[in-house]
Amino acid sequence: xxxxxxQIKDIYKSPGKxxxxxxxxxxxxxxxxxxxxxxxxxxxxxxxxxNLQVVFESQKIPGDYSLISSQNIGAGFVITGELILTPQSKxxxxxNAAEIKIEGTSTPDYPLQKKRHSPEFLREIAxxxxxxxxxxxxxxxxxxxxxxxxxxxxxxxFIYVHTPIITTSDCEGAGNMFRVITDGETKKERENxxxxxxxxxxxxxxxxxxxxxxxxxxxxxxxxxxxEKSNTQKHAAEFWMIExxxxxxxxxxxxxxxxxxLVFITDYILTNCKEELEFLNQFIDNSLLERLNKxxxxxxxxxTYTKAVGILEEAVNSGVKFEYPVKWGMDIQTEHEKYLTDKxxxxxxxxxxxxxxxxxxxxxxxxxxxxxxxxTVASVDLLVxxxxxxxxxxxxxxxxxxxxxxxxxKGLKEEDYRWYLELRKYGGTKHAGFGIGFERLVMYLTGxxxxxxxxxxxxxxxxxxx
Amino acid sequence: xxxxxxQIKDIYKSPGKxxxxxxxxxxxxxxxxxxxxxxxxxxxxxxxxxNLQVVFESQKIPGDYSLISSQNIGAGFVITGELILTPQSKxxxxxNAAEIKIEGTSTPDYPLQKKRHSPEFLREIAxxxxxxxxxxxxxxxxxxxxxxxxxxxxxxxFIYVHTPIITTSDCEGAGNMFRVITDGETKKERENxxxxxxxxxxxxxxxxxxxxxxxxxxxxxxxxxxxEKSNTQKHAAEFWMIExxxxxxxxxxxxxxxxxxLVFITDYILTNCKEELEFLNQFIDNSLLERLNKxxxxxxxxxTYTKAVGILEEAVNSGVKFEYPVKWGMDIQTEHEKYLTDKxxxxxxxxxxxxxxxxxxxxxxxxxxxxxxxxTVASVDLLVxxxxxxxxxxxxxxxxxxxxxxxxxKGLKEEDYRWYLELRKYGGTKHAGFGIGFERLVMYLTGxxxxxxxxxxxxxxxxxxx
Numbered sequence: 001x002x003x004x005x006x007q008i009k010d011i012y013k014s015p016g017k018x019x020x021x022x023x024x025x026x027x028x029x030x031x032x033x034x035x036x037x038x039x040x041x042x043x044x045x046x047x048x049x050x051n052l053q054v055v056f057e058s059q060k061i062p063g064d065y066s067l068i069s070s071q072n073i074g075a076g077f078v079i080t081g082e083l084i085l086t087p088q089s090k091x092x093x094x095x096n097a098a099e100i101k102i103e104g105t106s107t108p109d110y111p112l113q114k115k116r117h118s119p120e121f122l123r124e125i126a127x128x129x130x131x132x133x134x135x136x137x138x139x140x141x142x143x144x145x146x147x148x149x150x151x152x153x154x155x156x157x158f159i160y161v162h163t164p165i166i167t168t169s170d171c172e173g174a175g176n177m178f179r180v181i182t183d184g185e186t187k188k189e190r191e192n193x194x195x196x197x198x199x200x201x202x203x204x205x206x207x208x209x210x211x212x213x214x215x216x217x218x219x220x221x222x223x224x225x226x227x228e229k230s231n232t233q234k235h236a237a238e239f240w241m242i243e244x245x246x247x248x249x250x251x252x253x254x255x256x257x258x259x260x261x262l263v264f265i266t267d268y269i270l271t272n273c274k275e276e277l278e279f280l281n282q283f284i285d286n287s288l289l290e291r292l293n294k295x296x297x298x299x300x301x302x303x304t305y306t307k308a309v310g311i312l313e314e315a316v317n318s319g320v321k322f323e324y325p326v327k328w329g330m331d332i333q334t335e336h337e338k339y340l341t342d343k344x345x346x347x348x349x350x351x352x353x354x355x356x357x358x359x360x361x362x363x364x365x366x367x368x369x370x371x372x373x374x375x376t377v378a379s380v381d382l383l384v385x386x387x388x389x390x391x392x393x394x395x396x397x398x399x400x401x402x403x404x405x406x407x408x409x410k411g412l413k414e415e416d417y418r419w420y421l422e423l424r425k426y427g428g429t430k431h432a433g434f435g436i437g438f439e440r441l442v443m444y445l446t447g448x449x450x451x452x453x454x455x456x457x458x459x460x461x462x463x464x465x466x
Numbered sequence: 467x468x469x470x471x472x473q474i475k476d477i478y479k480s481p482g483k484x485x486x487x488x489x490x491x492x493x494x495x496x497x498x499x500x501x502x503x504x505x506x507x508x509x510x511x512x513x514x515x516x517n518l519q520v521v522f523e524s525q526k527i528p529g530d531y532s533l534i535s536s537q538n539i540g541a542g543f544v545i546t547g548e549l550i551l552t553p554q555s556k557x558x559x560x561x562n563a564a565e566i567k568i569e570g571t572s573t574p575d576y577p578l579q580k581k582r583h584s585p586e587f588l589r590e591i592a593x594x595x596x597x598x599x600x601x602x603x604x605x606x607x608x609x610x611x612x613x614x615x616x617x618x619x620x621x622x623x624f625i626y627v628h629t630p631i632i633t634t635s636d637c638e639g640a641g642n643m644f645r646v647i648t649d650g651e652t653k654k655e656r657e658n659x660x661x662x663x664x665x666x667x668x669x670x671x672x673x674x675x676x677x678x679x680x681x682x683x684x685x686x687x688x689x690x691x692x693x694e695k696s697n698t699q700k701h702a703a704e705f706w707m708i709e710x711x712x713x714x715x716x717x718x719x720x721x722x723x724x725x726x727x728l729v730f731i732t733d734y735i736l737t738n739c740k741e742e743l744e745f746l747n748q749f750i751d752n753s754l755l756e757r758l759n760k761x762x763x764x765x766x767x768x769x770t771y772t773k774a775v776g777i778l779e780e781a782v783n784s785g786v787k788f789e790y791p792v793k794w795g796m797d798i799q800t801e802h803e804k805y806l807t808d809k810x811x812x813x814x815x816x817x818x819x820x821x822x823x824x825x826x827x828x829x830x831x832x833x834x835x836x837x838x839x840x841x842t843v844a845s846v847d848l849l850v851x852x853x854x855x856x857x858x859x860x861x862x863x864x865x866x867x868x869x870x871x872x873x874x875x876k877g878l879k880e881e882d883y884r885w886y887l888e889l890r891k892y893g894g895t896k897h898a899g900f901g902i903g904f905e906r907l908v909m910y911l912t913g914x915x916x917x918x919x920x921x922x923x924x925x926x927x928x929x930x931x932x
């Protein structure tokens with residue numbers, strides 16, 4: 001049975017408390033070098049980004065000195081000794097070992113030798129890469145960002161609902177869903193476990209709406225799936241989404257909640273992951289800290305789609321070159337997003353009221369668009385520097401007849417939306433919601449540019465190892 | 467845009483703060499009755515288990531009185547008025563309406579009329595059932611229990627890792643996995659999106675172990691799947707699991723963490739869901755509160771499997787009848803679990819050190835079992851009254867050679883566990899972990915006996931509606 005252990009995190013938090021004390025730590029050697037009589041271990045215990053320097057001397061552990069000296073990087077140790085404060089030197093303290101127990105040896109072919117490795121190489125050893133500085137920083141930030149999400153909504157009295165992963169309906173008519181089958185003998189058996197065709201969800205939104213009509217303020221946070229064969233830096237086949245849904249709320253309420261939520265999470269990471277952010281700012285993205293500090297402290301800009309297109313048209317007129325032609329009705333492309341966030345607004349910007357044509361059926365038709373041209377919906381995308389679209393949301397169409405029209409206009413079948421339509425029949429109030437792609441959020445928070453580097457074990461086209 | 471709203475939760479928390487004030491609330495009518503000049507609405511806004519009584523008078527809203535009176539149950543309203551404290555009467559306060567806006571009408575065929583409905587009927591309308599007292603209580607407790615899980619591990623500096631849902635390996639060799647395919651033309655295309663056969667995960671454990679060897683203390687909390695056609699009250703095809711994994715830890719550490727975790731969550735629910743638990747105790751399970759209070763305050767019992775079998779054998783000798791014969795080597799059946807928790811220990815009990823034969827390959831062989839008969843592994847199940855097995859865990863086999871033997875002995879292929887074995891090669895320390903079926907936990911916390919009633923939209927054999 002384990003005795004009392006000290007976490008390295010706690011030592012960094014209050015070195016004075018441990019200075020001169022005999023403590024026991026347990027962790028892994030990130031590096032190990034030893035001379036004839038003195039050796040050094042950089043020990044990491046996973047509790048903190050930084051290592052603890054351990055000094056061991058042949059004089060103090062004569063029986064074990066050569067055994068410890070001969071251990072390989074990656075080995076696990078339990079070490080007891082006195083914590084010596086060394087305020088004058090580069091390391092603020094070190095552990096002077098009185099006893100070192102080997103808890104798990106490592107072999108000389110350990111792939112994480114002390115040198116820089118490429119992300120491509122490290123993706124090949126996804127089971128080991130969390131032991132590196134880079135992935136240690138990323139996955140701690142991912143963990144704390146998850147907690148910040150739950151904390152934010154919990155403090156606002158939102159109900160967290162686990163919407164289903166296996167679904168028999170396709171909310172957005174988005175296609176490209178994974179199909180779920182069993183290993184029955186016949187095709188019918190294989191496909192009929194649930195009594196109908198089953199898929200992996202692309203969004204928890206419609207289910208969350210049911211709960212919003214009961215609890216008013218709800219959110220889901222769970223995995224979603226897209227079976228798209230695109231091989232980009234931004235797309236994975238499996239990713240997590242945060243999807244709040246709020247009743248008695250319109251698009252403005254939705255935008256306010258988005259901003260508050262993003263600021264809260266950013267602020268939480270700035271406060272709780274200082275060492276990780278400093279590392280990432282130094283080695284991955286030199287503008288990271290500046291960008292996050294801005295996000296936490298700056299009021300986000302807001303603009304309508306129509307005005308955004310106007311700005312882009314002006315840009316074209318003044319000689320800016322875009323690959324995709326700019327005109328009302330188009331989807332705003334990555335190059336346009338970048339121009340808006342980096343050149344015009346110099347920070348996050350909400351773009352609202354997109355053309356109905358290019359948005360999903362459930363988004364609320366804006367009033368005053370009854371002339372049937374240039375119809376828009378109460379939708380919003382949050383564009384952020386470096387990422388582009390980070391959050392997408394809308395006020396939902398709560399009017400039963402308009403929703404039926406929208407379903408038909410998009411070529412969907414009314415009967416597939418029976419229960420969704422019933423929400424409008426039985427006390428369906430105005431309501432709104434949004435979706436944050438959690439991996440994109442982690443990319444935003446870390447400066448990492450490839451989604452494969454923010455997923456513990458990424459699933460992309462051609463890749464589902466580990 | 468929405469004005470300032472008061473949540474009913476806040477009124478119940480501090481009525482004195484709102485008494486005599488003009489406030490605005492937004493919610494849905496759980497009941498509505500009106501006479502010639504006075505009407506009453508029981509308004510629920512989802513922020514709290516209890517309703518707010520609203521009084522409306524023809525004198526105060528003469529233009530709207532008949533329109534409001536004629537609304538159906540389920541309608542959504544935004545109501546402004548004075549909160550009147552009524553400490554003498556059954557309701558501690560009521561809202562005297564000065565203005566009522568209809569935010570969403572309801573139709574007379576609204577299925578949730580004010581009468582008792584069977585759970586079977588309510589499962590048919592899973593999109594509406596969160597609006598009832600029972601499901602409102604269940605899903606709020608589910609939400610708060612989720613938060614308690616994250617809070618518990620966050621406070622202990624655990625890293626939350628999102629282990630993958632789509633997997634190409636079957637950790638437990640458990641079989642009965644769902645298969646994930648795409649809609650390609652040929653079978654090869656259909657099955658080859660990821661370059662190999664893909665399934666839905668049955669457990670995040672092996673992936674969590676990778677992270678435990680980097681961060682020491684980690685957990686996953688996400689959906690898992692079993693394609694079993696069993697149609698019981700306790701099994702769903704999709705359910706959430708909490709799976710912590712701790713390095714430098716043995717079975718005792720594991721058991722201590724389990725107990726601490728369950729006590730924390732139970733205590734959190736007892737503190738934060740008083741009204742919901744009172745309701746459930748009254749209408750669903752009269753022993754609920756007593757049981758939860760015991761869990762939160764009583765030290766859990768511990769016993770080895772071998773001793774448990776001894777107790778059961780004694781019981782048989784003294785005339786107790788079991789359906790399944792009792793002998794060393796058997797799986798402990800529900801009837802045995804019940805006997806142990808209800809008759810012997812009168813509370814939760816950890817049963818440890820099961821026969822190797824009936825447990826998974828990754829569980830650590832106990833030392834001192836080298837005689838090759840009656841071999842046991844460092845495993846543990848927590849049995850609780852009313853549920854049976856609530857948590858299962860083990861110390862993991864960290865010895866590379868022993869793990870290879872165990873894989874072979876279970877008829878599994880060594881090459882399928884390449885990266886899992888590498889964890890033992892590169893600094894693999896002793897470690898342990900456990901899994902809590904989250905739905906079972908919610909059943910334990912609510913007294914509800916059917917898993918279909920604790921899932922927002924349950925997925926079981928033959929059923930994946932909504």
